[in-house]
Amino acid sequence: MQGLSAAAVVLLGYLAGSVPFGYLLVKALRGIDIRDYGSHNIGMSNVARVAGRGTAGVCLLLDAAKSLGPVLVAHYTTASAWAVVATAMAASLGHAYSIFFYIKERKFSRGKAVATGLGSFLGLTLTGAIPPWMLPLAVCIWYATRVATRYASVASLAGAGTLAVTVWVVPLESPYRLFALATFLFVVWKHKENIGRLLDGTEVRIGERVPLANIDDDEVACAFVIHPFVPEDWWQSRRFAWLRGWVPVSVVRFLVRFIRPMKNDVVTGITTRDGRRARCYLIGVPLLPEQIKGDEPLAVKRAVQAAEVAHALGASVVGLGAFMSVVGEKGLAVQRQSPIPVTNGGSLTAGSVRLGLNALVAQVADQLESSTVAVVGANGVVGVKICRDLAPMMRHLLMVGTDVARLENVARLLRKANPLLRVETMVGCDRLIEADIIFTATSDPNPVIYSRHLKENALVFDIGRPADVDPNVIAERPDVKVIPGGTIRMPGEAVRYHLDLGFGPGNIPACMAETIIIALEHAYDRVTLGDRTNSENVEYFVRKAEELGFDVVAQPHTVASSPGVTLTANKGHRRSA
CATH class of the missing domain: 3.40.50 (Rossmann fold)
Structure with missing residues (x-):
């Protein structure tokens, strides 16, 4: 009978913990599903973001009560400390993995279970299972950490950690000590991504403005x-x-x-x-x-x-x-x-490469006829297009690729259409040393062009992603000019980020710029998917990028960032990164 009673209160704890008060409150007051907004959690913090502090305060009380009640019931209906802590743990599990949503949608909800854990320890305090000073101390540590760091995650970890430590400095029954330790480990597990973001420096601070999809317009x-x-x-x-x-x-x-x-x-x-x-x-x-x-x-x-x-x-x-x-x-x-x-991101990538190429050709048009020009990746779609577009302006072309048969087929067509053009095909980059101007557009994950391949004062337009030119070329060969293709300068004088994306300060790939423009313009019907790009969408993104201030980079990439030119390729403007 005692075992049946213990099992019943543990089940009560889980079912009570499963009641999604945050979800129900926001649904009743705002008519929306809180899981579609903010962090998509159903706890107090996200309720505060979406529905305000007053609603969040009510949510805190209810989430604490749904574990406090079962803990008190377990204490007064069983004589087992193990049953009490099992009930408390079940309530936390119910909040984090609610049966309510599993029955409704066949998936669990998202929750950190901090408020539910608070209710459990309040119950242990009221029943005398732990000293009366222990929970207030943890709350004080939580609050002090919250004020000092302005990180809700750090405060939660500090509060749970305080309880996990203090239970070992006073005489307590083993179940309560193990429960405090288990609660701390559970909180750490539920905050593992927050910990990673803290290490990366990307965790959001309390009070920091974060846009919420479908809510914020600014x-x-x-x-x-x-x-x-x-x-x-x-x-x-x-x-x-x-x-x-x-x-x-x-x-x-x-x-x-x-x-x-x-x-x-x-x-x-x-x-x-x-x-x-x-x-x-x-x-x-x-x-x-x-x-x-x-x-x-x-x-x-x-x-x-x-x-x-x-x-x-x-x-x-x-x-x-x-x-x-x-x-x-x-x-x-x-x-x-x-x-x-x-x-x-293929639409703006295509548009930016085209405009960058046009801008570059305009700069070197008078040199093409007297220069040896090489196209690396000449058996690819982009490489073939470059060869065809530039053929009328050139006299000597080196086509470098991996498919000899395809290279020769394209070369034959080029010679037929341009009788004065001398075309040579080859596999490997050894003869690039002869080229004055190089266009490269391979899909090789590793660099294919190194310092030894480049003629003195060579000009390289690198469309490859990842880049075809070895990064060390910039430092080793200051005489060589390397211009990245499909690279965009972001608008804004205070753009900030930590990672090195490999495009130079303030520069991003065109596919990322397309993503940002879609968000800014709410142009979700213009996403690029599949093999083909819609010419109308290409022109749309080129036009919007110009209007919004995104620049295509058509200047040499150096250790110090260089200014871009606007996407119209004829009205450049300077600004700092």
Whole structure:
């Protein structure tokens, strides 16, 4: 009978904890589902963001009461300390994994269970299970930490940690000590992503203005999925930097296959010419290019999870960057499973490459006829187009690629259409040393052009993503000019972010710029998905980018950032990064 009573109160604890008061309050008062806004949690903090402090205060009291009540019932109906702490733990689990939502939607809710844990310890205090000073001390530590750091997550961890420590300095029954420790570990687990963001410097402080999708109009939020190109990129994130030198790269390479996407950084300060503001969350998928290409189902799964993270952060659209942009039918499979619109950024990428190329050709038009011009990646779609567009202006062309037959087919057509053009085809970059001007557009994940390949004072237009030119060329060969293709300068004098995206200060890939423009203009019907880009959308993004102040970079990339030219490619304007 005693065992039946204990099981009953534990079940009561879980069912009471499962009551989603935050969800019910906001639904009743605002008529909306709180899980569609802010952090998408159902607890007090998100209720405060969405419905105000008054509603959040009521939510705090109710969330604490739903564990306080079962703990008191367990104390007075059973003689077992284990039954009491099991009931308290069940209430916390009910809040974090509510049966209410599982029955309704076949999925659990999101909650940190801090307020529910507070109610449990209040019950233990009222019943004399723990000393009366212990909970007030933890609350004081929580409040002091909250004021000092302005981080709600740090305060919650500090309060739970205080209880986990103080239960060992006074005589207490083992169940209560273990419950305090278990509660602390549970709070740490539920705050693991907050801890990662604290290490990366991207955790939101109390009072910091964060745009909420579908609520705020003065600042929009979007997200962009990034991934490392080489193992060294893993160490950019401080949450992983400590592994460097301690864990073999081969082990990290294996482990990242099991790591879900996470918020690695946030770009703030993006301000358009008409004064509108945007922020872009950088969602990291820690897979290397060869892992993405070698296991597309995993890559698609991670892309969908990244979209879910973006949605949880309040983003209204998510862009897929680099090799993540080509998985899942170039975003189509991701969109089918994503809670928000997805774009691969191909429209503005195409437009920016075209305009950057036009701007460059305008600068070197008088040199093309007298120069040896090389196109690396000449068997690709972009490379072939460059060859065809420039052929009438050239006299000597080196076509470099990997498919000899395709190179020769294109070369034959070029010779036929341009009788005065001398065309040579080759595999490998050894003869690039002869070229005065180089256009490169490969999809190789590694650099293909090094200092040894470049003639003195060579000019290189690098459209490859990742870049085809080895990063060391800029430092090793100051005589060489390297101009990145598909690179955009963001508008705003106070743009801030921490990660090195590899495009120079203030510069981003065009696919990321497209994502930001979609969010600013609410142009969700213009996302780019699949193999083809709509010419109307290309022109739309080029026009909007010009209006909003996004610049295509058509100047040499150096150690110090260089000014861009506007997307009309004929009205350049300078500004600082």
